[in-house]
């Protein structure tokens with residue numbers, strides 16, 4: 001991803017009034033679609049998945065409100081399927097920009113990110129249920145043009161968590177659409193990805209220091225199920241629906257996230273002691289089939305986690 005920043009300083013009578021006004025820029029985003037067999041759990045069991053960029057979720061796209069995204073979808077020639085790109089942050093023509101592209105072909109389009117927040121992107125090619133369920137989704141964060149404020153404070157760390165479906169290998173597109181054959185839940189591409197409590201093969205957990213403001217961008221990429229997102233042993237300090245700074249709620253226990261929706265949630269752990277949280281889909285059938293993420297709050301928290309663009313922890 002290449003971006004060009006234009007910084008301007010406005011002066012009046014020699015007084016610096018606005019030293020760092022960040023102007024809108026054009027952000028180039030090229031994403032290849034790669035169909036491949038990949039690990040879907042911490043034990044290394046593989047399934048054939050269809051991916052944006054070779055990972056589930058696909059690459060994180062982050063722009064500022066007002067930026068133009070100059071996007072190219074590259075459907076690799078070894079693929080068997082046609083694919084498309086549906087950015088929920090875009091206002092375009094579903095029959096034009098979001099049209100499917102055959103293997104070996106590319107398609108480019110542009111859109112301006114007018115609305116701030118957190119949005120899913122996904123493949124919309126036929127049968128869309130199967131393409132999404134096989135992993136074709138990712139996240140675009142559109143940071144507000146006004147930046148941080150009292151209503152939308154700067155976090156100490158940021159994490160992206162995407163919950164998706166995993167169906168049994170060989171499930172038909174028709175069954176997937178009806179949720180028949182669902183095997184487990186994926187968190188950032190793996191069952192119990194960050195949960196060493198429920199999965200002895202899990203080597204990762206999310207981390208923060210006691211008292212830090214930790215921001216989660218949570219995306220529901222499941223095709224049919226809503227998520228009842230709850231931080232066990234904690235309370236969401238604030239929740240911004242759709243990640244928009246204007247849609248704020250305070251002191252929330254469980255937040256409902258429908259399919260293809262996303263929210264931004266802050267969690268602040270007690271300052272005076274180490275603690276742990278389990279971020280769960282409180283629909284128990286989903287929690288116990290993979291949708292639990294452990295957050296460890298301790299002084300020795302990994303300094304690189306949730307910082308400097310390291311929002312999706314991958315192994």
Ligand SMILES: [Cu+2]
Nearest residue numbers: 083123125131
């Ligand atoms: Cu696709």
